[in-house]
Structure formats: C-alpha cells, structure tokens
Amino acid sequence: MKQSKSIKDYLKKTFLKYTVIIIFLLVFVFLISLCVVFNYSVIKVNREAGEALENELTEEFEGYREGIEELSLNKEIVQALENNEVDSYVNKLLYEFKNSRNISSDFVLINGNEEIVSTSFHQDDEEILSDHVFLRLLANELKQIHYKEQTIHNRIFGESRSYSYYFSTAVSNGAKNVGYLIFFIDDFIDTSVDNQLVYITDQYDNVIAKTNNYHIDSLGKFTVDNGQNLVKIDENYFYMNKQPAMNNQLNIITLSIINVYRNILIFGMVTMLISSFIIFLIARVIIPKIFKKTLQPLNALIAIISNGNHKDIFNKSTAVDELNVIYKEYTSKIEEIRELIQKNEEITEKKRLLEIKHLEAKFNPHFLYNALEMIKYEITLNPDNASDIVVKIAKLMRYNTNFGNTLVPLKVDLEYLINYCEIQKLRYGKRLEFKINIHNDLLDIPIPKLILQPLIENAIKHNIDYKNNLKITLTAQEISNHLVINVIDNGLGIKEIELESLKKKIYHKDEEIEEVRQIGLKSTQGILRLLYGEKYGLRIESSYNEGSVFSLDIPLKEVNNFE
Structure with a gap:
C-alpha cells in the first residue's frame, strides 16, 4: 500500500529540490559564462593572431617569389652577370626590392663562377658566406632545378645572425646560367604579436622563427607537445593553437597565457560550492517554520470543505487572498459539475427525441408506400x-x-446506409449511383447513430428530379485528430442566398425551421454540438448547378455512450 504524504512534506521536499536545481543552474551559468569569456578573449584572439600571421606570411612570401623571378629576368642584371660587372643601377634594383618588403632580408648575387658580385651583407658575413659550402651546394642545385626556396636549419653565420628561410633562382640569358640570386629571410616575427608567444616551425618541429627563445632545445626544435590545446610550461598554463601555413610546409604555433582564467575557475568554483552549502543549510532550517505558518489557513480551508460549513466560517477564519480564490474556484466547480449533469440529461433526452423524429421523418408513409409498390411488382416479376x-x-x-x-x-x-441506398437504387435504377470511399482503418471509429442517413436522403430528395445520373459519394479521412465525413453529390446545388439562409437556420438555435430538410440538418447539427462541443458540427458547401458537400466534423476522442 502506497504511503500517503502530507502537503507540508511534499512542499518541503519540492522546495529543497528546486533549491538544489537553482544552485546547479548558477554553477552551470558561471561555467558557461567563463567558457564564453575564455572563448572570446583567449581562443578567438589566439586564432585570429595565428590567421593574421599566416595571411601576412603568405602575402610576403608570394611577393618574394614574384619579385625574385622579375629580377632574374631583368636585362641589366643578366648583362651585368655576363660582363661580370655590377654597376650602381643593378645594386639599386636589388636594394629597392629588399627595402620594399615588410619582412627584412639580405641578398646575394653570384656570377657563373660562384663568386659574389653584389650583396647586402656586411664584409665579415660576406666572407663567411663566400667560404661556406652552402653556397656551392645551392648553386649546383640551381643548375638543375632553376628555382628553390627552403628553411635554413644550420646557422651559417654562427650565433650573431639568424636566417630562417631563403628564396633562390638561377639567372639565365636564355642559353645558359650566368649567375644566381638568393634572398635570405631574417627572423620574421615581431617580438610582440597581440601578447602571444609565437613560433614558426617546419614539418619536423625545427623552429625557423619565434618571438622568444623559450621552449627551444639545443637542436633548435620546439619542445612543447603541440598536439594539445591546454599545456603547462614552467608552472604556467597556456592555450596553444597550431595553424598550418604555406601548404602545410610551415606551422604557426601561438600560445596565450591563461593563469588568470585558471585562478578564476578554481576560486569561483570554491566560492560557489561554499555559498551553495550555506544556502542549503539555511533552507533546511527555515523552510519547515515557513510552511508551518503558511499552511495553517490551508488546513482551515480543508476542514471547512470537509465539514460542509462553507463561506461564512471561512471568510471569518482567514484573510489569505489566494485561499479565498481557491474556495471560490471550488464552489464554482461544484456548480459546473451540476450543470454538466443537467446537460448530460438533456443530451440523453435530445438523443431519444432525435431518434423518434428521425424515425418519423425518414420512415414516413411515403417511403413505405414506394417500397411496398416495388415489392408488389417484384413479386410478380422476380x-x-x-x-x-x-x-x-x-x-x-x-x-x-x-x-x-x-x-x-x-x-x-454504413451497413444501414448500404441497405437504405440499395432500396433507393431499386426505385430509381441507373439514375442513382452511390459510392463509399472510406479506408478500413477508420471503420471502428465511433460516430452518432443515424447521423449520416439524413444527409443521404436530402441529397436524393432534392436532386434526383433534376439529374439523369445522380452520383452520391461518401468519404472519410482523419485530419488533425478529427474525423471528417463528407457526403458529396453532383446535384443541382444551392443558390448562394438560399445557402446563407439555410446555414443561418441550422447554426442558430433561435431560428425557426420550416422544411423537412431543415429539420434533419438542424437536428444533426444539434446532436453533434451536444456530444462534442460548439466547435464541432455540420459544414455545408455548395455551388449552384455543380453539387454540394455536407461534412461532419467529429473529434477522435472517447465520448460517453449515453443510454
């Protein structure tokens, strides 16, 4: 047996439950807001910095590619290399291109004998480069492939100068190579990129550019695991983003310090948990006292309703407006129940009267006379x-x-209708056609008894004398949890003025009816509204000389079967 609970215990448990829910919601909102702030102030800024640097590198590198190609085709530079004499104009061209780029660089122009004929390096660096094997190896490669760009992994000039990338091309007069042009790119990251630590590495984690020298080992490799977004470096926490660049040849790694957000998360969660615990303890102590005082008028109301001593006693014993509203609603519902009982009795009586009227109107002597006449002739013939x-x-x-x-x-x-229509077809022969188009899934749906026959009889009575072939079709379909049954005929139809008058008499209770058809249709409308409510009933659509459609709108829900 299920144990009963008092409203006091129920309200107490409900209040505590929602207190816990609110606390969890506050924690959830705090975490969500922190995530949103973190996303916009750290992740978004970090990624935008990486994307901006990628776009800048792509633009600058493309400028170097186009520029070095143009310089290799310049007639003055080609002629100077052929003559092994570089004049001031050639130097001017090379320096102008070098100075036009946002990323700084130094150039070297080499003749066919692999001798430096022009450079922007200082004399000491020029001598180092001239003696270095790198220059001879690169010249040999350019004899075969004409153009090459690549990262520089070894320090050609020692620790004093750092170059991370170079662009090189062979200079040709059409028949043979007359020299080579090389641009060495300096460390091309600004020391401060939106307060980010930035590293540019190649595919093998070799650092070719950076904003600082932290986290780089003795081999020049980036030592932090760049497969994670949140990393810890020297007791500091960073958000790290890896941005591919230059067709995945380079990687741009940006790190944003997030120590502040970590501290906010830790201290915020500790504060929320402590506050939530204090609020929960206070709620457990105060709630019983509040409910005890609050429920006193409600207990009085329950006693009043149980004893049956209603309004006077209750109004004197309490001044709580909400409970007065409850009491008024209670008495109002009692009156509604009484009205519903009376209405149900009216429906039962209306049903019996409707069936009697239907019997009188439908099985009148005229119909029986015609049926007996048919029987008389059929006895003789068949x-x-x-x-x-x-x-x-x-x-x-x-x-x-x-x-x-x-x-x-x-x-x-439908079985009743089929019998009725077959008798009518015996009377009218081929002048009358009757068709039922209803899916089997709808056949078990309950409908008011004898609700369809008046519509079929009206269609025959008011159209058979005007049509050589009267077709009546009965259809039904389920629409938005409603059963809609249509009686469709191709008869004479109803003129617009007459149709409006007919609807007015059928739909308005106070309108008087004159014709038998109006009695049947008004009775049909009345029983549907009594059973299902005011929004259900009979709908009529008609076009003169085209036909009519009489539709019954019935809800797909259980209705009491009144005896």
Whole structure:
C-alpha cells in the first residue's frame, strides 16, 4: 500500500529540490559564462593572431617569389652577370626590392663562377658566406632545378645572425646560367604579436622563427607537445593553437597565457560550492517554520470543505487572498459539475427525441408506400428480388427502432446506409449511383447513430428530379485528430442566398425551421454540438448547378455512450 504524504512534506521536499536545481543552474551559468569569456578573449584572439600571421606570411612570401623571378629576368642584371660587372643601377634594383618588403632580408648575387658580385651583407658575413659550402651546394642545385626556396636549419653565420628561410633562382640569358640570386629571410616575427608567444616551425618541429627563445632545445626544435590545446610550461598554463601555413610546409604555433582564467575557475568554483552549502543549510532550517505558518489557513480551508460549513466560517477564519480564490474556484466547480449533469440529461433526452423524429421523418408513409409498390411488382416479376427487399426494409426498421447507445462504430452505420441506398437504387435504377470511399482503418471509429442517413436522403430528395445520373459519394479521412465525413453529390446545388439562409437556420438555435430538410440538418447539427462541443458540427458547401458537400466534423476522442 502506497504511503500517503502530507502537503507540508511534499512542499518541503519540492522546495529543497528546486533549491538544489537553482544552485546547479548558477554553477552551470558561471561555467558557461567563463567558457564564453575564455572563448572570446583567449581562443578567438589566439586564432585570429595565428590567421593574421599566416595571411601576412603568405602575402610576403608570394611577393618574394614574384619579385625574385622579375629580377632574374631583368636585362641589366643578366648583362651585368655576363660582363661580370655590377654597376650602381643593378645594386639599386636589388636594394629597392629588399627595402620594399615588410619582412627584412639580405641578398646575394653570384656570377657563373660562384663568386659574389653584389650583396647586402656586411664584409665579415660576406666572407663567411663566400667560404661556406652552402653556397656551392645551392648553386649546383640551381643548375638543375632553376628555382628553390627552403628553411635554413644550420646557422651559417654562427650565433650573431639568424636566417630562417631563403628564396633562390638561377639567372639565365636564355642559353645558359650566368649567375644566381638568393634572398635570405631574417627572423620574421615581431617580438610582440597581440601578447602571444609565437613560433614558426617546419614539418619536423625545427623552429625557423619565434618571438622568444623559450621552449627551444639545443637542436633548435620546439619542445612543447603541440598536439594539445591546454599545456603547462614552467608552472604556467597556456592555450596553444597550431595553424598550418604555406601548404602545410610551415606551422604557426601561438600560445596565450591563461593563469588568470585558471585562478578564476578554481576560486569561483570554491566560492560557489561554499555559498551553495550555506544556502542549503539555511533552507533546511527555515523552510519547515515557513510552511508551518503558511499552511495553517490551508488546513482551515480543508476542514471547512470537509465539514460542509462553507463561506461564512471561512471568510471569518482567514484573510489569505489566494485561499479565498481557491474556495471560490471550488464552489464554482461544484456548480459546473451540476450543470454538466443537467446537460448530460438533456443530451440523453435530445438523443431519444432525435431518434423518434428521425424515425418519423425518414420512415414516413411515403417511403413505405414506394417500397411496398416495388415489392408488389417484384413479386410478380422476380419473387427472389422481392424477398431481398423485404429483408432490407426489415433491417432498416429494426435499426431505426433500436434505442441503443448514442455512438456506434462507423461500419455499423454504413451497413444501414448500404441497405437504405440499395432500396433507393431499386426505385430509381441507373439514375442513382452511390459510392463509399472510406479506408478500413477508420471503420471502428465511433460516430452518432443515424447521423449520416439524413444527409443521404436530402441529397436524393432534392436532386434526383433534376439529374439523369445522380452520383452520391461518401468519404472519410482523419485530419488533425478529427474525423471528417463528407457526403458529396453532383446535384443541382444551392443558390448562394438560399445557402446563407439555410446555414443561418441550422447554426442558430433561435431560428425557426420550416422544411423537412431543415429539420434533419438542424437536428444533426444539434446532436453533434451536444456530444462534442460548439466547435464541432455540420459544414455545408455548395455551388449552384455543380453539387454540394455536407461534412461532419467529429473529434477522435472517447465520448460517453449515453443510454
């Protein structure tokens, strides 16, 4: 047996639960806000710095490639190398290009004998370079491949000068190489790039440019594991981003220090946990006292309702507005229940009256007279057929006079309609066609009994004399949790003025009705609204000389079967 709980215990537990939820939400919001700030102030700035440096390097390197190619094709430089005489104009061209670049460099112009004929290096550096094997090896390579650019891993000039990259090309007069032009790129990163530590490495982690000398080993390699984003270096914490550049030949590594954010996270979480614990303890102590005082008027209200001594006692014993509202709602609901009981009784009576009127209106002497006339002729011409007609009429009369449940499955009412229409087809022959187009999945849906037959009879009665071939189609479909049943005919239709008048008499309770058709349609509308509510019922659409559509809108929900 389930143990009952008092409202006091329930409210206490609920309040504590939501207190914990609010605390967790505050911690969550704190963490989210810290992540957002970290993303915009660290990650975004870090990546933008890397992307900006990548764009700058790409632009500058492309400028060097284009410039060195133009210089190698310059006639004055080619002629100077052929004559082994470099004049001031050639030096001017080389210095102007060197000075036009944002990334500093030094150039060397070598003749065909691998001798330096022009350079921007100082004399000491020129002598070192002239004697170094690097220059001869590079000249031999340029004889084969004409152009080469590459990182420099060894220090040609010792510790005094550091060059990280070079662009080189052979200078040719068309028939043979007459010399070679080389630009050595200096350490090409500014010492401060948006407060970031920046390293540029090749594919093998060799550092070719940097803003400082930390984290570089004796072989010139970057020593930090660049496969992680958050790294610890010398008791400091950094966010690290690796940006590929130059078709993955170079890597731009940017590091942003995040010690401040780490401290904020640690101290913030400690503060939140301590505060949350204090709030939870206070809530556990204060909540019972608050609820004890708050629930006194509610207990009084429960006692008043249980004893049946209503309004006067309650108004004198409490001044809580909310509980007065509860009491008023309680008394209001009692009245609503009484009205619903009375309405249900009206529905039951309306159902019985509707079935009686339906029996009188549909199985009138005129219909029985025509049916008996058909039986008389069929007995003479086709006795077996006459027997079938008698059976069908008996089924119709039995179904009409059976005061069963208000709701029946759709398939049950369709059986009645089929019998009814077959009798009518015997009377009118080929002038009448009746077709049912309803999916099997809808056949078990409950609908009001005898709700469809008045619509079929109206379609026959008001159109058969005007059509040589009257077609009546019955369809049904499920639309937005509603069952919509359509009776469609190709009859005479209804003029617009007459249609508006008919709708007015059917939809308004106070309108008087005159014709039998209006009685049947108004009764159909009335029973649908009594059973399902004001927003459901009968809809009529008609075009004169084209036909009409009578639609029943029924909700797909359970409705009490009134006896």
